[in-house]
Amino acid sequence: MVSNVNTYKDLTPARPLDRATLNKMVWRSLFLQASFNYERMQAAGWLYGILPGLEKIHTNKEDLSASMSHNLEFFNTHPFLVTFVMGIVLSLEQQKADIPTIRAVRVAAMGPLGGIGDAIFWFTLLPITAGITANMALEGNIIAPFLFLVVFNVVQFAVRYWLMYWSYDLGTTAIEVLTRNAKEFTHAASMLGVFVVGALTCNYGATTIRIALQNGESVIDVQGILDGVLPQLVPLSLTLMVYFLIKKKGWSTIKCIGLLLVIGIIGAAFGIWGGNYTPLVEWYTLPA
Structure with a gap:
């Protein structure tokens, strides 16, 4: 769906949105992917999320209709960082910017967030919190799974709230601030995630081979030989095998x-x- 309207009829800037409305839209952002489809991706969830703000900004029904129409176009971004785009778009809507500008800014803002969000949440926060709480669970701590859920969700909720207010206050300047060092930040976070996953593989995926082969009067300890080549070679090999099957074979x-x-x-x-x-x-023969 593409709107044919380029400017709003009422060009008078709207009053700034109150905190209650901004908070309401943060909560609504949780439903971004509730109606996900391969035609417009997250468009319906996006419109549902910012609708309270649009209704307060556009008191003219025709302007509200035009705004809803162009905000129902294709949209796809990282679900945890969507409030960043919300704040910028709402800032432009409040200023009654022309629709092609709002559309272009929305597309420009949603693009970089995929890599940034993956680096922050999936490659860094998730393995770190999962690793710490998994170790607690292995020691019999019943609080571990609940602690994982609390820590992960507190962080992502804090990010949602902060991005909404920060990007709404800065407007389009927020895009420049976010993307200025986005490539370096994403690379650094991804490298940290790789180290964390490697440590988790070593600690919690540790698998040893207990085969000991008799050779005359001596016993050959296979695990000792492997450790001499590279410690934790077996879990590393299994991890690389799984990576190959998922990445290359589509398992x-x-x-x-x-x-x-x-x-x-x-x-x-x-x-x-x-x-x-x-x-x-x-x-085989077990070592004495």
Whole structure:
């Protein structure tokens, strides 16, 4: 849907939006992807989110209709950072800027947020909070899963609120401020995420091989040989295998989990994996 109207009839700047309206739109931003589709992506959720602000800005029904029409066009951005775009667009709507300008700014603002949001939330915040709380859970702390949910959601809610007020106050200047060092910031956050994922793989995906082969009077410890080549080589290999299957072969995470489960069961049955258990088939010599 493309609006044929380029300017609003009432060009008088509207009064600034109150905090209650801004807060209401922050909460509505949670439903950004509620009606996601492959024609307009998040457009319906986007319009639902900013509608309270548009209704206060445009008292003229024809202007409100034109605003709703162009805000129902294709829209797609990171769901946790959408309030950044909301604040900028609402600032322009309040000033009664021409519709092509608002449309262009909306598209320009939503573009960079995908990489930035992924770097902040999926590559940094999620693995860090999951790693810390997973360690607590392994130690028997029942609070761990609840703490994970609280920390992750408190951070993303704080970001939503801050971005709404910050971008609304700055207007289009916020785009320049955000994108000035966006590439460097995204790269740094992604590198941090890689280190965190590597540490989690080492600590919580640690798998050892307990095979010990008899060679005359001596015993060859396979795990010791692997550690001499590269410590934690087995979990690294399994992680790279899963990455290859997902990235190159298009496997789903469910299929990868199923494959790892099969590998684990077969390995345990033949006593390949380390641990204190009795294998079904014991075909090697355990080290003394």
